[in-house]
Amino acid sequence: MEHTTSDGRILVMTAVEGEREAVLRGLKGDTRFVVELAGVGAPSAAASTALALATGDYRLVISAGIGGGFVEAAALESVVVADAIIAADLGAETAEGFSSVDELGFGSSRIAVNAATTQRFVQALRDAGQTAVAGPILTVSTATGTAATAERLAKRVPGAAVEAMEGYGVAVAANRFELPMMEIRTISNAVGPRDRAAWRIKEALQALEAAFSTLTEVI
Numbered sequence: 626m627e628h629t630t631s632d633g634r635i636l637v638m639t640a641v642e643g644e645r646e647a648v649l650r651g652l653k654g655d656t657r658f659v660v661e662l663a664g665v666g667a668p669s670a671a672a673s674t675a676l677a678l679a680t681g682d683y684r685l686v687i688s689a690g691i692g693g694g695f696v697e698a699a700a701l702e703s704v705v706v707a708d709a710i711i712a713a714d715l716g717a718e719t720a721e722g723f724s725s726v727d728e729l730g731f732g733s734s735r736i737a738v739n740a741a742t743t744q745r746f747v748q749a750l751r752d753a754g755q756t757a758v759a760g761p762i763l764t765v766s767t768a769t770g771t772a773a774t775a776e777r778l779a780k781r782v783p784g785a786a787v788e789a790m791e792g793y794g795v796a797v798a799a800n801r802f803e804l805p806m807m808e809i810r811t812i813s814n815a816v817g818p819r820d821r822a823a824w825r826i827k828e829a830l831q832a833l834e835a836a837f838s839t840l841t842e843v844i
């Protein structure tokens with residue numbers, strides 16, 4: 626699953642320390658990886674990633690952590706590997722509805738990933754016994770808290786699998802450094818009405834650990 630011929634390392638960015646620790650447990654001391662904190666939200670993630678990339682030699686960047694799953698696409702505790710990374714609320718509200726930055730002519734809200742790499746990793750996760758799918762991972766500034774917003778986002782991005790808050794920021798920085806990008810999320814909660822008590826954070830972190838253990842075997 627090599628991405629480039631460079632000898633650089635793989636930079637993994639997580640929002641919070643609990644996610645970082647889960648990734649590190651999965652990596653079991655694999656020195657090919659460096660795991661850094663991005664902070665919560667795309668702006669912090671972009672700045673943290675750019676700083677890390679400016680001071681090291683890397684060949685791949687991964688945004689990783691827990692996320693909210695769209696019920697049609699991603700089950701609780703499953704793994705989603707991004708087939709696209711999308712800034713889902715970056716744009717403008719108009720009388721006709723939401724206009725993305727693409728429609729406004731201000732750039733792209735979608736950052737591509739390597740499709741073959743994504744599919745190979747999803748297959749490896751399944752072979753290792755995890756429930757895994759490839760799908761669009763949305764980056765939002767405000768975590769969804771109602772069924773109406775969940776529906777609106779699912780309509781805006783057909784096939785939307787996950788909502789999280791950092792991937793697009795990490796990807797913007799990786800793009801600037803011309804590095805390939807992956808996003809890996811394990812599902813702690815359903816996107817929709819906010820019910821923090823129902824979040825399966827411990828289980829999602831265990832799934833994240835297992836996913837990175839598999840990644841060390843296939844990358």
Ligand SMILES: O=C(O)c1cccc(C(=O)CC[C@H]2O[C@@H](n3cnc4c(=O)[nH]cnc43)[C@H](O)[C@@H]2O)c1
Pocket residue numbers: 640641643644664665666690691692693694765767768769788789790791813814815816826
């Ligand atoms: O409380 C804890 O122990 C704990 C441990 C690890 C992670 C957390 C977080 O709250 C992580 C915040 C992070 O998670 C993403 N996330 C998760 N679910 C959603 C969602 O439904 N909508 C948007 N983002 C979600 C997000 O990337 C946050 O930065 C707590």
